[in-house]
Amino acid sequence: MKFIVASLLFLSAMLGNVFANEVNVFTSRHYESDIELYKKFTEQTGIKVNVISGEDGALQKRIKEEDKDSKADLYITADAGKLGTFEAEGLFQTGASSNLIKSVVPEQLRTEYWVGIAKRARVIFYDPSRTTPNPNLSYEDLSYPEFKGKIVIRQSNSVYNQSLVASLIENDGLEETKIWVKEFVKNFARPAKGNDRSQILAVAAGEADYAIANTYYIALMLSGEKGSEQEVAARKVKILFPNQKGRGTHMNISGAGILKHAPNKDNAVKLLEFLVTPEAQKHIVNNTFEYPIIDGVEPSPLISQFGLDFKQDLETNVSTFAKRQAEALRIMTEAGWN
Amino acid sequence: MTYVSNSLLILIGVMSLTFCLGVFAAYFVSFYEFPGVNFFKWALILSFAVPAYIYAYSLTAFFENYGSLHSLLSFLFGEQNYNPYIPKFDGLVGAILSMSFSLFGYVYVLTRASFYHQSHNLIEVSKNLGYSARESFLKIILPSARPAIVAGLALVAMECLADFGTVSFFGISTLTTGIYNSWISFDDLNTANQLSFILLIFIFVLFFVENHSRGDAKYHQPSQGFRQIPRIELTKNKGRLVSLFLSILFFLSFLFPFLQMSYWTIKFPKYFEQIDILALNLNTLTLVILASIALIGFSFLINFGNRISKSKLLDQLSLFSISGYAMPGIILAIAFMTFVSWTSDTLETFGIFGIKSVFIGSVLGLIFAYFIRFYSLAFNGIKSSYLKINQSIDESSYLLGYTKFRTFRKIHIPQLKDSIVLIGILIAIEIIKELPMTLILRPFNFDTFATKAHAYASQDLLEGAALPSLFLILWGGLLIFLTSKHILSEK
Incomplete structure (x- = not known):
C-alpha cells in the first residue's frame, strides 16, 4: 500500500511538470557544458529545459515506442547520419529550419527536418618530430602501402568513421571505396580500438605515425581538463587537414531536429534559434571545441592555432551520410575493420 | 558470428579466472590460519561494490597512454616516455579482467559457505587416508564443494552474458550488444531473433545448471559431529605467501578501482561543483x-x-x-x-x-x-x-x-x-x-x-x-x- 501511495505521489510530481513552460530534450551529446547552455536559455526566456541523455539507439527506440505519447520535443545528436536516420524514419517534423535559422546556417548543414548546431572536422594527427607528411595528403592516399603499420583509428562501430566512409562512397563510388577500405585496413598499426583521444595519444606515445580523429579531442587535452600529462602529450602532435587539393576536409555536424509529436514545438524552435546565436555558439566552441556553425564566431584559440583557412568539405551534403552509413559499415566489417 | 565467439571467449576467460580466484581464496580463508585471515574473509567481498564497467574505467585510466601509471612512473623516476613499456588492458582482455575481479565474489562466497559447512569428518578421513594437503584439496574438498562452485560460476556466467556497460565501453561485440544493435540501430529483427535464440540457449543452460546445483548444495549438516573445522596453522613463509596472494587479490579487486577513482576525484575537484x-x-x-x-x-x-x-x-x-x-x-x-x-x-x-x-x-x-x-x-x-x-x-x-x-x-x-x-x-x-x-x-x-x-x-x-x-x-x-x-x- 505504502508503495502505491508513494508511487502515486511521485507520478503526480512528474505530471506536474507537463503543463509548465518548458522544452524537453533527448540528447546523445552528453556534454555537461550543454546543460549550462540550456540554463542560459532558461534565464533569458523563462523556458525550462528538461533533459534525458543516452545512447542514440536507445533514445531512438524510446521515442518510437512512446510514439504520440512522447514528451520529447527536441532530439540532439553528434552525427549527421543519425539525424538523417531520424528523418528517414519519420521521427522528425518539418519546421526546424525557421527563417532566422535559414539566414545564418549554411544550406548544406540543415534540412527542413534538422539543423546543424556545430561543425566537427575529422583530420589526421601526426608527430612532427618523427613524421613530415605531404601537406596535400588525402583520406584516399592513406590506403597506399607506404603507410603500412602506421595508422591508428577507432572501430568501425563509431558513427564518425561510418560517416567518413559514407562521404568517401558518396565522392569516390562504392566499388572504389571498397578497395580503399581493404587496403586502408592493412595499414593499421594495431587493431582498431579506443576512442578518438586514445588514437591521438597513440601518436604522441610513438605507437603509430598517423591517427584519424576529430579535432576537438586535441583541444580537450590542450585545455588541461585531462590533466597536465595529456596536455604535454597533446603538444607533441600536429594536425593535418586532408584533401586540401580536392573537396576539402570531411566535416560532420552536431545537430538537432524537432520530434514529430513534440508537445512544445514553439519552445523547441526557440531553443534551436538560441543555439545558433553568437552567444550560444561562443559557449559551444569554447567548451566542446567544435567549429561554429555560423559566421562571425571564432573557434576556440586551442583549435584556431591549427589554422582556420583550411578547406572544409561543404560540397558533400551531410544529409547523404545517413543513406550511406549502412553500406559503409558493411564494407568496413567485410574488410576486417573490427 | 564474432558475437558468439566474443561472448564465448569472455565466458571462458571470466569463468576460469573467477574459478581460480574464488576457490583458492575460499580455500585459504576456510582451512588455514595466517596473518590477516579474519580481515580477508570479509574484505574480499567488497569487490561486489565495484561494477565491472567502473573497473573498466579504472583499468583504462591507469594503463592508457599517458595514464595514471605513466604519471606515477614519471613522478618516481623522472619524465620519460614510458608508454611503450606499459601494458594496455583494453578490448577483450580488459573486459575479461574487469568482469573477473568484480564477479569472483560470487564463487568465493558460495564456495566458502560450502567449505564452512563441510563436515570435520571429511577432513579427518582424508588425513587418515594419508593424503597430503594438495591431495585432500583435489580429491576430497574440491569435489564436495562442487555444487556450490558450479552455482557460483553459473551466476558469474549470467552476469557476463548480461553485461552491457563494460563491453560497450571497450567496443566489443557480444551477443547482448549484438542483439541491442541489430534490434535498435539496424531494425534487423531477423539477426536480433537469431542472436536472442542463441543467448536464450546459453541462459537456459546456465539457469538449469544453477538451479540444479543449488538443489544439490543443500548442506547436509550431520546432527552430530559437525563443528567448525579448526584452521590449520601455516608455516611462517607459507602464511606470508598466502597473505600476499590475498592482499594482491584484495588490492586488485577493490583497492585499485577505489584508489584510481579517489585519485581523480581529488585531482579534478571542479566536478564537485x-x-x-x-x-x-x-x-x-x-x-x-x-x-x-x-x-x-x-x-x-x-x-x-x-x-x-x-x-x-x-x-x-x-x-x-x-x-x-x-x-x-x-x-x-x-x-x-x-x-x-x-x-x-x-x-x-x-x-x-x-x-x-x-x-x-x-x-x-x-x-x-x-x-x-x-x-x-x-x-x-x-x-x-x-x-x-x-x-x-x-x-x-x-x-x-x-x-x-x-x-x-x-x-x-x-x-x-x-x-x-x-x-x-x-x-x-x-x-x-x-x-x-x-x-x-x-x-x-x-x-x-x-x-x-x-x-x-x-x-x-x-x-x-x-x-x-x-x-x-x-x-x-x-x-x-x-x-x-x-x-x-x-x-
Missing part, C-alpha cells in the same frame, strides 16, 4: 527504497501463498517468474518498452489512454523494470529463509487459534526480520550498480551515480566519472560491510 551529488544520492535512495519495498513485499506474499496453499502450479509459476535475473538488463528494458507500448496501444482501442506515460520515463516504470530483473534475488532469499521455519510452527500457531494472516504477522515476519534486512541490502547494491535499464527508462533530469558516471565516460571525460563512481563504490562498500556477517554465513 558540476555534479549535484545530493540529487544523485536522493534519486538513488528513492529507487532503492521503492524497489525494495515492492520486491520484498511481493516476494513475501508469494512465498506465504506457496506455503499455505502448497500448490505445485504456484511453485512452477514462481520458478518461471524468477528467470528475469538471467535476462540482460538492456534487453529487458527494451522488451519492457515494447511491451508497454503494445499494451497501451491495445488498451487505447478500449478507450484507456496514457498507459505509456505512466510506465515509460517514470520512476514507477523503473521500479517495474527493476522488479522483473531482481525478483529472483528477493524471492529466493525469502524462500530460503522461509524454509528454515518449520511447518510445525505454523501448525502450532493454528492450534492456538491464530488465523493465517496472524501467523504471518506474528510468527513469520519476526522470524524473517534479519533476512529481510539482508535481502533489502542486496537489492540496494544491485540497484545502485544498475546501468542500462535506468539509462533507457528514466524520467527527465533524473540521474543516478551509474548514469552520471556513464554520461561522463561517454563524452570521454572519465575524470568526471570518478566522483559518481566513487560514491557508488562507497555506498556499495558500506552496505556490504554492514551485511558481511550475513553474506558470509547464511548463503
